[in-house]
Amino acid sequence: MTALLGRDRRTGASVVLVLLVVLIGVNAVLNPARLAPAGIFTTIGLVAPLMLAALATTPSILSGGGGIDISIGPMIGFINVMMVLFLFEAGIDSPIVVIPLVLGLGALLGAFNGVLVAYVRLQPIVATLGTFLLFIGLTPWIMSQPGGDAPEWVLRLGDDFALVPVAFVGVLWFVIYRTPLYRYLMAVGGSSKAAYTSGINVARVRVFAYALGGLIAAVAAIALTALIGSGDPNIGQPITLKAIAAVALGGVSLAGGRGGFIGAGAGALVIFQLELALTSTQASTFMIQMIFGIVLVLAVLFNAIVGRRR
């Protein structure tokens, strides 16, 4: 547990975990049906895409140097459309073929961002703004209207097997955590100069971070396809800002090298629980957005103040 929290476990992540417990308590009163054991997998299926998008945004931020992949949202939308149009609609729907292809595509797209950042040496926000625009431009071009179908096994990943995509990424991260890669990633994020002088190949580690983010984005795309059961060219764009908010809520420092997957995942859960609680009180969408903005600001300020005092 503490392993997955990363070095920042006493500051950022603890705030978000407290917030999460409080919100689950509130929802247990307001929305017992959503949290009841009978519907728990449907609920997980609902939150999984955002949670995975937050996890996909995390490695690039951890890798430091102003690292951030803002193209994650549109990338998820792009993969969703590619998967539905070129695999499912073409009759290719065996999981043994689909999963490696989709994950490979995600890793490749992420690695492209990584190469732009680490080898072409563009500032991460600029490089991924470029690919952000490429993805939101190309997606409606290859599929102009929402449509298509997803095979049965994909749909079940949004329902009674909803835990599988999240668990897959959890296990993946745990494996990485047990290898030197994790230390390289945190070292590069903490101080790229120190990492460089101690012989770490900084550029390669950064490409790895972005490729990992892309791979997780592909898992998020599968979870999203499971949820909506089709391809939708407009669904990806709004995900980015929410995912960044989740990561920040979860105590991952945008300066790099501090934070972990548990915090980022919990941040996404907080956003989901907050929306759930507010929706059930019949609050308007504007009210929800307003409270969301205020909670985001207060939480990161609180993180900063607690972090400083430590």
Next chain:
Amino acid sequence: MISPGIRQAAARLRDSWIMPLLLGLALFALASILIDGFASIRTARAILVLASFVGLAAVGQSLVIVMGGIDLSIPFLVGFANVVAAELFGAGLPDPVVVAVVIGMTVSIGALNGFLSKRFGVHPLIITLGVGTAALAAVMFWTAGFPSGSAPDWVTSFVSIGATTGPIPAPPIVLFWAVVTIIMIVVERSTSYGRRLFALGSNPRAAQLALVRPLRMWVATFAISGAFAGATGLLFLGFTGKAFGSVGEPLLFQTIAAVVIGGTSLIGGLGGYVRTAMGAIVLILLSTMLLGLGVQSSLIQAATGALIIVLVSVYGREAALRDTI
């Protein structure tokens, strides 16, 4: 074999503001050849009006990025100002009061962004996103999602593409933008604020030792960004007629794209507003040209993305890590 002199000259050209200017001229020439009637006063006016909106909204983004920050609240504050201005004009308040109230509010929200980011050391990306979302949602909540009111005539004629300013065949917003650009050149080059801004952006620690007060600079610069976002939102009212909370949405990436295409570095301390103004024109030129060629709008965004990557690969690369140790 290229002689060192030529290479040096090429590097200097690459780093100067001539690059975005040449790019703009090349695009204009290309569009004039490809599209019949592109090289007309009417088209030029339309491009300049659209570029004025992006350029005015990007004033703050440009300053904030030079300082080493980033401002994601601009699209939200543009929408905020658009809705509040429409409501207040609709309520029959005198025009100067409306303008003062709207700009006053966006300036305060901008100042809050700068204060919270710098005072508590939180990345401005998160603060401006949160504060911006909350501010726009608050006014949308206030108007229950259906903002009323409309633009008074002077705002409409200020931004109308067909309008002229006295003897000059361009609408007032274009001249306003030109004046703002000249003021920005003076501010950046010849005022103590401008010198401090660049000092803070290129080396925050050294700037502080040179008695630049970072907190004060951040509050002031984000407040300026709020002011221009507010002005842009107010002027948009004349363009759209009615209020839309989402009117600023494309500006989130357009303002950053204008800054980046102009050649200002996100590392801070390099670049300037003249570049951003030209970046705004290049951005609008490219999309107008592709639209004229019948390219569908989503592909125009993809082309913008590709342009950003290619341009920044040419003149916005960071130093190699091995050279910074």
